[in-house]
Amino acid sequence: DRLVIASHNPGKVHEIADLMRPYGVMVFSADDCDVPEPEETGSTFAENAELKARHAAEASGLPALADDSGLDVRALNGQPGIYSARWAGSDKDFNVAMERVQQELGDAEDRHAAFVCALCLAWPDGAVRTYEGRVEGTLVWPPRGDRGFGYDPIFVPEGLDTTFGEMEPEDKHRISHRARAFEKLVEDILEG
């Protein structure tokens, strides 16, 4: 009934806390528990999520939930992918990151992208479970909306006209990569 959210990204921590709310679990962020940020040396979202979750569970002695996620742009062969946070530079400026995506796309006709999320739940005894979610969509320029975080203002999910940056949080939670991964976790752990 207590869980550490192994992330230093406030946008993510907020969304995961929202998703957890109906389940009556007390959540703490990695910053609350002084869990330092491990180096993300994995080569997939799932590997990085597991690395972060294991690290936080060991450091805190509590079950820990980590999220590794990013934007997979088809015309850029999956970039920025696991490097999505790094494209924003040390200032974590996502205007810079979004501009880089736009610049690298140039006049490519293919504007397809997907957000991907791997959630890993790790226990202090070393057990882990990993779940993945994905949402397909299209990139737009210029960015629209000031909600959400990261690349949300340039991503329009399939079948809709608004960017994640323009949506109410509860609408993003109905379809997002993070919500889809979380649904699998809930089925497996909380309702299983």
Ligand code: ITT
């Ligand atoms: P932690 O490792 O501390 O959790 P981080 O921001 O470094 O934080 P990642 O390595 O997983 O986490 O980077 C994921 C990046 O992908 C994140 O910084 C966002 O820019 C982007 N991203 C992930 N989910 C997103 C979402 O729902 N909306 C917009 N951008 C998202």
